[in-house]
Amino acid sequence: MVNSQDLAEELWAMKLGLKLLQERAKIGSYWWPYISNLPETYSVPIFFPGEDIKNLQYAPLLHQVNKRCRFLLDFEQEVRHILEDLKPDDHPFGGQSVDASSLGWGMSAVSSRAFRLHGKMLPDGTHNYFPMMLPLIDMCNHSFNPNSEIVQQQDAGNLKIPIKVVAAKVIKQNDPLLLNYGCLNNDLFLLDYGFVIHSNPYDCIELRYDGALLDAASMAAGVSSPSFSAPAPWQEDILSQLNFYGETPLLKVSLGGPELVDGRFLAALRVLLASDMDTVHKHDLNTLASLSAEAPLGIANEVAAFRTIIALCVIALGHFPTKIMEDESLLKKGVSGSTELAIQFRMQKKYMIIDVMRDLTRRVKLFSSKEEERAQG
Template identity: 35%
Template structure:
């Protein structure tokens, strides 16, 4: 794997090839040429917007040159000015695109971008291509070994990075090498290596739109795709007639404000992997947890509820049926759960699973569907709810314990207290894993407050009777004292 990342890290040097291939003009003139290109080809660009170009590494952005009103159309882009693949793609290139796995949709579009790059001044999209960034430094594909190692503390992301790297090298050394040595090479005889393919994939995943729907090829939208992200955007993209696309102000915008779009309610996994940045305190961030009965029951034991070791990885028939309804059991199971920073935003399937596994018998869940069990406000009973919340707290604690470094250690690293300032990629990796730890810490705090609130609620006669019935259940089942009808949930917390 060291060799693999070394290959991609050399992109900084090989990307100089692309710099030399750019049109011989200044950044300002390239921007003006792009705006003129859109206008000449049937589009429109409002005089109220301008392109900001901080440096070649980070690429361009859009901002308001003067105040805009809500509803103003800022850019109109005809369908033929949207860079995508399909009917007009050469058969040779299309055969390569079809060999790319569907989950790597960005790589499919990347091949079309590379062809346009190789065409140089012959490309219809040459003015757009010349404005693309030279590098996408925040994308983990180009991280150092140390930064990748830091990401390995959170396997759901690091495994995706490694899979992409392996595919890039394999595809470049295989299919692309074969295409270069055959007739009809779609890349004008230029050798496309893993670096170049990685650069194009980073450019497409960080800029592409699904304007034609989720099942259709993605597209690069010149000018429009320069807008940066915000969960409180001031612009929106709307489909127009004949496949055109419009960028429209969604509120009044002041002069010099950046034009912002929402890339979606995404977790920081997606933002880092595809866009190369993180959103601090992202309300949509999550920690991926793989559901396993033994894992959840071990978390239950960790929360100081008494569990027989023999009970681990075993469930009753009624529990198995409800877990299958949640697709957490059975041959078609999808066991990935997205756990968030508070119970209301937590995965409904995670909440439902905890309530199901905390139930004493089928009667306790009678009349409840798996879907309703995932609605956090609809507890089964105070006793069941405390047990379920403690189980979820155990899961969160387990996740935290798997990180070798603590929250404080990561904060010290970022502050430069350990070994001085971190390289940019290492800082991003540490910020990413720190965010996951903070998320789990906040969830634990929320669960603790909810358990404490429940502990103050007295249990009615019906609940105490049910608890007494449960205490005489099957051997190995959890049992609780019911010596008095006036007991409270505090008994469960002991």
């Protein structure tokens, strides 16, 4: 028997997807009117042609798409092995074959439509969460400025959990009902929902903390004496506290989104560009990791850190094979739906990187003007 409980927790969409496939195969299923109205295809990247997966041009997302595709192919073999010796009456899918395509359909139907609701209260006072498909409610589109919200009754003992959509503001006749699917980046919106948000305030890019790359970026930015590849012992100690050094370092950092610069990354840059150990030790890690903490190690240090990040952004832009103008030209020519989504995705990444550069450049100019005023005063 195919047991969805054997799947890892992060594959919750596949767990519910198996149940959806089972109901789709069941004659006279109570859920058939709902299932029959679900889309036959989904615009998520696992269904993109190979060329359009490449057209995404963004390694972290390519990794996730390939990971999901590999999972579906491997899981297809596992399911096929389990089902091949079952008697017809024991077959959970009514004798129908279940391949990677149908598994992908079930997983995508769930990831693009299910809501994660809170379940029983845990001993620490928090709730566990479980996915649930909500007919009609799942027809609401996404907005970061929603006019509606889902209300779930707080009753852990009630198996029939009352769930309703209520207006969060005045809604005019014929206006669509909009829910906030979550403060997600475009990677997750495209992977799970099959669309891209333009000017997404939560979009970001992932980078890998790499001393040699940072040395190159700082030199390109005109920052003197970069020491990213060979930090002093006291700097290494702080990097270990930031989890950039050690047996299991966390090297993934991000730029963009509400934080603009990953706090750990900003702290590391400030420390590595500092020469005075005593000055650094006057501040805790939270202060060093905060962008709102205005130049805790001095204006020169802050400007050097920002210029290094700007140079990294230039390098990141250079990793995209196409420029924004080329992307715009391709869209004007007319392309397939999946190609258009791939181009829109990579364009939004590029725009986001440029926005980070503009923000940091503005900060550099502001600090530089303050430094000039101080020198003149």
